[in-house]
Amino acid sequence: MENKLQIFMESGLLDSYILGTTTPNENLEVESYIAEFPEVEAEFERLQNNLEILAKAHTVKAPKFILDEVIKEIAKNTEDQPVIQLSSAPTHSRTPWYSIAASIAALIFAGMSLLLYKQNISLAHENQVVVDEIFDLRSDIEDNNNKLENVMLQFMKLNNPExxxxxxxxxxxxxxxxxxxxxxxxxxxxxxxxxxxxxxxxxxxxxxxxxxxxxxxxxxxxxxxxxxxxxxxxxxxxxxxxxxxxxxxxxxxxxxxxxxxxxxxxxxxxx
CATH class of the missing domain: 2.60.40 (Immunoglobulin-like)
Known part of the structure; x- marks a missing residue:
């Protein structure tokens, strides 16, 4: 029994379980050892305390400007589109129906062109924003990976028997x-x-x-x-x-x- 316990303690499964990198079957094995052996339970508590120290040491507050930027973006996307007021045609003379149709078609074409132009400008801006955000996310991911690596190294140092x-x-x-x-x-x-x-x-x-x-x-x-x-x-x-x-x-x-x-x-x- 002591040999079985020693093999488990030296296997590193308890460290992996604390860090969340074990499989479901390994989780069951670790939890059974924790329930059966007081020595394993005590070591589990010690590892949890060390991990809590590392979590507090690397706590990062979210930037204050994020909420303001989200509110501004929602407000910008929900604004009503400006309405163009058209003056009515004079009533004192009759205009041929085809002239009226041509004028309406021209106005519709001009309106559609202006709308498409604005949409293209908006899409170009949104695409640039997305590209910038992707670069920012990549940078954040790299920073977080570096921080996680440092946390893992410090965790290993804290739990080193020496x-x-x-x-x-x-x-x-x-x-x-x-x-x-x-x-x-x-x-x-x-x-x-x-x-x-x-x-x-x-x-x-x-x-x-x-x-x-x-x-x-x-x-x-x-x-x-x-x-x-x-x-x-x-x-x-x-x-x-x-x-x-x-x-x-x-x-x-x-x-x-x-x-x-x-x-x-x-x-x-x-x-």
């Missing part, structure tokens, strides 16, 4: 501060998820540091605008720990961190 998760919580100076660091010593990659950062005065910033044997190395600035976004930070070989400090904005990123400024810190595993 990736260690570290939670940094603020001390009394920043009680609501919380960030999560993901470090893989094999791939030599580091990412950080800013969960919450207490507001600071305009002249101060949060900075994250790596503690080495003989010095502190600045890994970048943390900002509230990066909340719930996975941010890549430099990987430091043989780092003993990570710390977050409050520093003046005017300070140089290469300055050493001051211990008194620390608001959160953790010790890293060095196996």
């Amino acid at each position: 990736t260690e998760k570290y939670v940094l919580r603020g001390n009394s100076r920043a009680k609501n501060l919380k960030t999560v660091a993901y470090i893989n010593a094999v791939d030599k990659t580091s990412m950080i998820d800013v969960v919450s950062l207490p507001k600071l005065p305009e002249n101060q910033t949060y900075q994250i540091w790596a503690e080495l044997q003989d010095r502190m190395v600045n890994l970048g600035i943390l900002d509230e605008s990066e909340r719930n976004k996975l941010k890549t930070i430099p990987y430091m070989e043989n780092a003993l720990g990570l710390s977050i400090t409050i520093e003046p904005k005017s300070g140089s990123p290469t300055d050493n961190a001051h211990t008194d400024n620390s608001v959160a810190e953790i010790t890293l595993k060095n196996d």
Whole structure:
């Protein structure tokens, strides 16, 4: 039974199930394992949480101008066509019926020509709009594919068995501060998820540091605008720990961190 469970956990079916790429038969197999084995259920919950982190990190709001453009287009297509008023013929003299017929035919021909001309102009404009929209859609599809590829790569990094998760919580100076660091010593990659950062005065910033044997190395600035976004930070070989400090904005990123400024810190595993 344990061998069967181990084979399933190493098959990658659970990852594919989370991403929605499994077949109906594979779905039934995964769901049966989730129902039968608590270990599989716990791993399923962990994968779902990681996928939720990635979803929040890549949330994109729809542009505000889309609704206005749709309303304008509907209004334009529902406008009444202008009506041409024709003056009545004089009544004091009789006009031969064939002259009247010829005049009516000429007016109809002129009206049809004008209508066809306007329709051709409108169709040409609509065709150009369609062509532009196709190019825009292709560009959007390419951007979305690139974003999806990045999400898949980050998801794989988060669920790599070699990736260690570290939670940094603020001390009394920043009680609501919380960030999560993901470090893989094999791939030599580091990412950080800013969960919450207490507001600071305009002249101060949060900075994250790596503690080495003989010095502190600045890994970048943390900002509230990066909340719930996975941010890549430099990987430091043989780092003993990570710390977050409050520093003046005017300070140089290469300055050493001051211990008194620390608001959160953790010790890293060095196996």
